[in-house]
Amino acid sequence: MDFDFSVISDNWRFLAEGVGVTLLLSLASGVASLAAGLVLALLRLRGPRWLRPPIVFYIDSMRAIPVLVVLVWTFFALPIVAGVTMSPFMAGLIGLTIHLAAYAAEIVRAGIESVRPGQTRAALALGMSRAQILRRIVLPQALVRMLPAFGSLLSVTIKDTAIASVIAVPELMRRSETVAGQSFQPIEVYTSAMLVYFVLLYPVTRGVDRFYRRVAHLGRS
């Protein structure tokens, strides 16, 4: 049982590009799902009543359907229905965003609802408008409280990009499969991939922890 890791150094550029795609996809879908989640949560909490049931239905549905299924459906079935063609990366981005935005919306909602009502009452007593209260008093506190959950979601996002390999997005997982298949050295390749993912993910969770500890007092009322 001897291992030859030269397969990694031989293919490092190919694999490094994969890491780049992983990072790009994570960032893009992270930002997109955050924005979408924020909008959805605000619409649900403060928007017109008739919007609430569909939003809740969407959020609960994303809790029920696996990411794999969403990605596969987006890449293979959506073009048929919508008549568009899209690259694997695009499909991956759209699919991940659709799935993650639901979780982001829940995090935002929980964060906003966790701010004590006394805060709103105090702001009203000062004569602030509802919009001002949301923007200046509630959201800032809520955002701090949401940080740990968002850190967790970022971690999940990065892990989910690996599932996009199934629809041929050229990220690290997919590229590792390619190299492993060509070189017949799956153990070395996949072990290296594990190392890269761990190095990517571990600081994310630890970093969020540490950052949150520094700012937690800002969210405590």
Next chain:
Amino acid sequence: MSAGASARAKASGTKAIRYLDVVKRYGGFTALAGVSLDVHAGEVVCLIGPSGSGKSTLLRCTNGLEKIDGGDIEFEGARLGRDERALRAMRQRMGMVFQNFELFPHLTAEQNVAEGPRTVLRTGIAEAKRRAAAMLAKVGLADKATSYPSALSGGQQQRVAIARALAMEPDVMLFDEPTSALDPETIGEVLNVMKVLADEGMTMVVVTHEMSFARRVGDWVAVFDSGRIVEEGPPEQIFELPATTRTRDFLSHLSWNA
């Protein structure tokens, strides 16, 4: 009455607890800076003083919940056990009542009181239940035996906590600010139970802010400040003729009615 009992105990020399130059540190902070105090059998010793002065710390060192860094604590003539088994044996003879009651929420009042005899003393379920019923009756809560802590008021919970400690038939009862977390209306019912215990001759060490209790029920009062005892003596002396400025300062900041 209490002064007489105290004098008697002093004369016979039975020391239930001896604190000998006890030191306790938390990192750089010294909570106890050499505390010496004797607690005689049958005595009610009240520890008073500002928050953070070390009273609760001393109590928690008494039954080994905290380990001391210097000095000694003697319980019934023997040094406080260093190993867990000896410590456990001593804990069985000491009862502790906590500020937050710390009743076990997943057990009924009766089960809470029976838990000690059943699990620690291994008396068997029948005997444990018998003791539980007796102790609950003693604190006036026989009708609440099957209630869960969440259904009881603060005062009731604390009385159950006292019953739980009593069910172990301890030689000494340690009270860590037993009424500090209670609404004013319920403080009285807990202090009444404690007075009954005192009248029966139980040795008690009480950390408290209830000065009227210390005055009427206490045999001996020790005033703490910054990890030391600045003054000690019978309650009449401490409350009427405090000797040190520190004590006078502390008492003047309290609003208490004798």
Next chain:
Amino acid sequence: MTFDWSVVWRYRDALALGTATTFLLTIATMAIAVPCGIVVASLRLYGAAPVRTLATAYVELFRNLPLILVVYWAFYVLPIVTGVGLSAFATGLAALALNVTAYNAETFRAGINSIRRGQLEAALALGMTRTQALRRIVVPQALRRVLPVLASTWVSLFKDTSLVSVIAVGELAYVSMQARAQTFRVLEMLTAMAAIYWLLGYPQAKLVDWIERRYAVTE
């Protein structure tokens, strides 16, 4: 463009079998991962220093790896390590169990730590041994807190079983995609797959909500 939804009906047996396999994987994984999670959590909390480090390393490792990668890796490594050729099902089960055990260990550890220290102290003050105090006072309370999280983990696991399709385990996702390949009915089969997961997952998600409400802890 015509859609032929009858393929879904024609493949109903395969889909049913796939669904059953999904359930089997979920149940089997939890059956392993709950006791193992308790063990690892205990090692982390009460073990000797080197054991604690090992347990923590295990938990941190599997919480920071994509599950799909673990599945692939298990597929190639496990036969070499164990010396036996494991079926795809067993490999998938192993990967899932390794992953969920790590999460459960964290859940149990947090649950035990969330019980106020005063409870442990009150038990010790009565003269209980540490083991007695844990067994009779701390753990029963911790279980209440842990239940909603375990329920949530169950639902996530149910979805994650779809990932073992990549090593050809015959659960719902694999069966659906095989059917798609055979019939070329892409939209119909993929939509059916999504719908079945939805039908199974939605009630489970709602059940988790109910459990969370019922076992909510108010201090």
